[in-house]
Amino acid sequence: MQPRDLVFYSPWRNFWRSYRANHLALIALYVLAGLSMIVVLTPLISPHGPHRVGVGEPFASPSFEFIMGTDKLGRDVFSRVLWGARVSLFVGFAAATASTFFGVIIGTISGFLGGRVDDMLMRVTELFQVIPRFFLALLLVSLFGANIWNIIIAIGILSWPVTARLVRSEFLSLKKRQFVDAAKMQGASSVAIILIEILPNASGVIIVNSTLMVAQAMLLEAGLSYLGMGDPSTVSWGLMLYQAQSSLMRAWWIALFPGLGIFLSVLALNLVGDGLNDVLNPRAQDVKEMVL
Amino acid sequence: MSNSKPFTFYLVRRVLQFIPLIFWVIAINFVIIHLAPGDPVQYLTGELEATVEFQETMRKEFGLDKPLITQLGIYFGKVLRGDFGYSIRYQEPVLRLILSRLPATFLLIGTALLLATTFGTFFGAFFARRATIGENAVTLLSLAGYSMPIFFLGQLLLIVFSFKCGWFPAQGMMSLRVRETGLWAMLDVLRHLVLPAITYATYHLALIFRLTRSKMLETLSQDFIITARAKGLDRRTILFRHALRNAILPVVTLLGVNMGFMLAGSVLTETVFAWPGMGRLMYECIMARDYPVLMGLFIFVSMMVAVGNLLSDIFYALIDPRITY
Numbered sequence: 001m002q003p004r005d006l007v008f009y010s011p012w013r014n015f016w017r018s019y020r021a022n023h024l025a026l027i028a029l030y031v032l033a034g035l036s037m038i039v040v041l042t043p044l045i046s047p048h049g050p051h052r053v054g055v056g057e058p059f060a061s062p063s064f065e066f067i068m069g070t071d072k073l074g075r076d077v078f079s080r081v082l083w084g085a086r087v088s089l090f091v092g093f094a095a096a097t098a099s100t101f102f103g104v105i106i107g108t109i110s111g112f113l114g115g116r117v118d119d120m121l122m123r124v125t126e127l128f129q130v131i132p133r134f135f136l137a138l139l140l141v142s143l144f145g146a147n148i149w150n151i152i153i154a155i156g157i158l159s160w161p162v163t164a165r166l167v168r169s170e171f172l173s174l175k176k177r178q179f180v181d182a183a184k185m186q187g188a189s190s191v192a193i194i195l196i197e198i199l200p201n202a203s204g205v206i207i208v209n210s211t212l213m214v215a216q217a218m219l220l221e222a223g224l225s226y227l228g229m230g231d232p233s234t235v236s237w238g239l240m241l242y243q244a245q246s247s248l249m250r251a252w253w254i255a256l257f258p259g260l261g262i263f264l265s266v267l268a269l270n271l272v273g274d275g276l277n278d279v280l281n282p283r284a285q286d287v288k289e290m291v292l
Numbered sequence: 293m294s295n296s297k298p299f300t301f302y303l304v305r306r307v308l309q310f311i312p313l314i315f316w317v318i319a320i321n322f323v324i325i326h327l328a329p330g331d332p333v334q335y336l337t338g339e340l341e342a343t344v345e346f347q348e349t350m351r352k353e354f355g356l357d358k359p360l361i362t363q364l365g366i367y368f369g370k371v372l373r374g375d376f377g378y379s380i381r382y383q384e385p386v387l388r389l390i391l392s393r394l395p396a397t398f399l400l401i402g403t404a405l406l407l408a409t410t411f412g413t414f415f416g417a418f419f420a421r422r423a424t425i426g427e428n429a430v431t432l433l434s435l436a437g438y439s440m441p442i443f444f445l446g447q448l449l450l451i452v453f454s455f456k457c458g459w460f461p462a463q464g465m466m467s468l469r470v471r472e473t474g475l476w477a478m479l480d481v482l483r484h485l486v487l488p489a490i491t492y493a494t495y496h497l498a499l500i501f502r503l504t505r506s507k508m509l510e511t512l513s514q515d516f517i518i519t520a521r522a523k524g525l526d527r528r529t530i531l532f533r534h535a536l537r538n539a540i541l542p543v544v545t546l547l548g549v550n551m552g553f554m555l556a557g558s559v560l561t562e563t564v565f566a567w568p569g570m571g572r573l574m575y576e577c578i579m580a581r582d583y584p585v586l587m588g589l590f591i592f593v594s595m596m597v598a599v600g601n602l603l604s605d606i607f608y609a610l611i612d613p614r615i616t617y
Binding site: 023123127129130135139140142145215219222223229238244248249259266 | 312313316317320324328329428431432435436438439440441442443444447448450451455555556557559560563564574575578579581586589590593594597598601
């Protein structure tokens with residue numbers, strides 16, 4: 001991508017052209033788009049409701065009638081996978097949104113104010129690095145009850161420190177740049193400086209981080225559900241894996257399809273995050289030519 | 293080290309930082325016990341029917357009728373003396389229970405970490421070239437490695453290699469039917485170890501692979517590589533003797549961190565394979581609502597993670613001559 005190619009288009013189009021060059025990331029984006037469409041269209045395309053029991057023989061292997069087979073209560077696995085997509089993706093996005101929101105706010109405060117506030121907040125993030133995240137989530141959910149919102153809150157509480165650290169370090173480096181000094185000389189207030197000068201420049205990092213965070217949140221939720229701490233009133237992919245564990249030997253299809261769902265979604269999210277990272281945050285020195 | 297005095301200062305400083313961390317972990321534990329819904333007594337005794345007299349004894353012992361600060365002090369005193377409480381389910385002091393499960397987990401983690409580090413760095417170094425054809429495949433594979441939920445991978449391996457092929461046993465650490473000793477016992481354990489270790493190693497292998505590869509690419513673009521090439525050294529020597537040493541620095545220092553991380557995350561793998569370690573203990577106690585053990589585990593695992601971080605930091609300070617303390 002020669003610099004002169006980029007000069008004549010708007011920033012949005014430039015972004016899209018650069019992103020498009022990464023084939024893997026492009027495919028992943030389409031996968032995510034397809035997934036979103038499936039999630040939206042689930043009520044229309046799902047052959048059965050998610051809790052409908054006894055539509056077929058229990059433990060029926062995949063066939064034309066039940067493309068993904070049935071589970072131990074005779075429920076259609078395909079329908080449950082479709083409905084489960086909603087829950088798994090929703091929890092992932094909600095938790096990532098919450099943790100990004102708080103992470104950005106706290107990171108901003110910490111980076112901008114510096115001094116004692118910064119110190120204290122950094123101690124807190126260090127503490128969170130030491131505490132076993134998954135275990136804490138498990139503990140919180142088992143103590144306060146296993147429903148969707150508790151899970152979202154638990155995951156959110158655990159994930160914000162990473163975002164906060166990232167935002168803070170971006171702030172620390174951006175604070176010293178010249179455009180901040182120029183804004184100050186023009187008499188801009190602190191809030192204005194933060195919102196107009198610094199945050200837009202940090203947004204690349206924030207966006208990439210939150211994309212990766214959705215992937216992580218999905219894995220966390222799946223793990224919690226797998227250990228039995230999922231919300232039993234809804235279907236999620238992790239919950240399906242939990243239910244599949246006991247009958248793994250004779251009904252592999254109950255585990256395979258939801259697991260693939262999680263795997264592909266997380267993979268797509270990671271690829272998109274990687275692609276975004278390459279476009280939004282290019283490294284200063286890129287390996288142009290190598291002697292070896 | 294030419295001047296070891298700053299290093300000792302650094303060492304002391306890091307160890308001293310460790311202490312408030314533990315303090316906060318214990319405090320958080322305490323807060324959770326009291327924030328959770330219900331009577332704090334059950335978190336200290338476990339939920340199996342405790343008689344009223346026992347509950348009263350517990351109440352007095354933990355000073356639950358006294359002000360919170362006093363309770364915190366009492367709790368601290370107990371923990372620091374190694375009294376983590378008593379497990380109702382297992383009828384054992386909590387600390388002893390945890391320590392008894394530790395060797396199994398360390399076996400699993402150690403093996404997995406070993407696999408992940410050796411193969412991760414080797415392949416990371418090997419694939420450190422900008423071949424456009426393979427680059428997509430390499431990226432895809434490495435991302436796939438850490439996008440896969442660990443327990444799903446475990447289930448897949450179980451289905452394929454244990455149920456369908458019958459090569460490896462499905463659960464546990466040792467065969468129940470035959471009591472073997474000595475060498476046969478060790479081989480039996482190894483046979484049980486294969487699937488769980490591979491499952492757990494995959495995630496970290498992918499991460500270490502990515503890290504090594506990107507570090508190698510960075511290192512290989514530096515001038516001293518050109519010098520080495522000009523000297524006439526062949527590719528393998530440059531790669532493994534000169535470049536790798538620099539690139540491997542983050543991986544080696546992260547060993548401590550990774551160990552702590554793996555310790556905390558062992559629940560999932562151990563549950564899939566019914567491996568009798570600490571993670572499985574966590575799972576069993578969550579199911580049984582055996583809170584004293586859970587609280588004890590929380591403190592214990594946090595401490596181990598903190599120690600791992602500490603060791604990593606110290607090791608890093610030791611082997612990287614560039615940094616100043």
